[in-house]
Amino acid sequence: MKIKQIDFESHQFGDYCELMIVPELIENEQSIYSSSSLSFYKYAKNQIHLRFTREPDILLEQRSIEWLGPTLLITTTALTQNPELVSITLSVISNYITDFFKGRKDPDIKFSILIQKSKTKFKKIDYEGDKEGLEEIEKIIQQLKD
Numbered sequence: 044m045k046i047k048q049i050d051f052e053s054h055q056f057g058d059y060c061e062l063m064i065v066p067e068l069i070e071n072e073q074s075i076y077s078s079s080s081l082s083f084y085k086y087a088k089n090q091i092h093l094r095f096t097r098e099p100d101i102l103l104e105q106r107s108i109e110w111l112g113p114t115l116l117i118t119t120t121a122l123t124q125n126p127e128l129v130s131i132t133l134s135v136i137s138n139y140i141t142d143f144f145k146g147r148k149d150p151d152i153k154f155s156i157l158i159q160k161s162k163t164k165f166k167k168i169d170y171e172g173d174k175e176g177l178e179e180i181e182k183i184i185q186q187l188k189d
Contacts, residue, residue: 044172046179050164056096057162060120062128063096064113065157073100080113086142087135091128110140112154119159122188129184133177140174149174156180158187 056065064084068075074097081102087093096116121128136154144150151173158166166187170180 044176044179045170046172046176046183047169048183049167049169051167052163053165054163056116056118056157056159056165059096059116059118061118062091062093062121062132063116063118064093065096065116066099067103067114069097074098075101075103077111077113078102078104079111082143083113083136083139086139087132090135091131108150110143110150110152110154112136112152114155114157116157117159117184119161122159129181133181137174137177156184158184160187 056063064076064080066074066076074095076095076099080095081099084093084095115132117128117132125131136152140149140152151171153169153171155170156168158168160166168180168183170176
């Protein structure tokens with residue numbers, strides 16, 4: 044399991060107040076998302092309030108034995124309004140992996156979470172490992188909130 048944390052500043056995400064899926068790239072005004080973003084959105088939207096920061100224009104076709112998940116943005120407002128949001132979101136990811144890979148060995152998963160610390164300051168958490176390691180992500184995010 045690998046967890047990498049990076050602090051960064053951005054004015055791009057200051058207007059959002061929900062759990063959001065962020066594009067992997069924006070090129071020529073087109074939003075490019077990982078191929079799993081759309082299927083994860085369809086799976087998760089009935090369980091958690093989730094939106095795209097921009098409507099998907101292009102999906103990156105990523106073929107791998109790993110699950111390459113979307114980049115999620117968790118805003119300060121969303122965490123304040125729903126303290127259980129991180130736990131619920133990580134549970135939805137775990138259930139999605141179980142359902143999507145039913146009958147096969149659970150894959151390693153890779154995805155990123157952006158945690159808003161202030162209007163312009165964020166922490167990016169890159170996760171790579173099995174779904175059991177998602178508990179560590181929750182602990183890291185909980186430490187950021189305290």
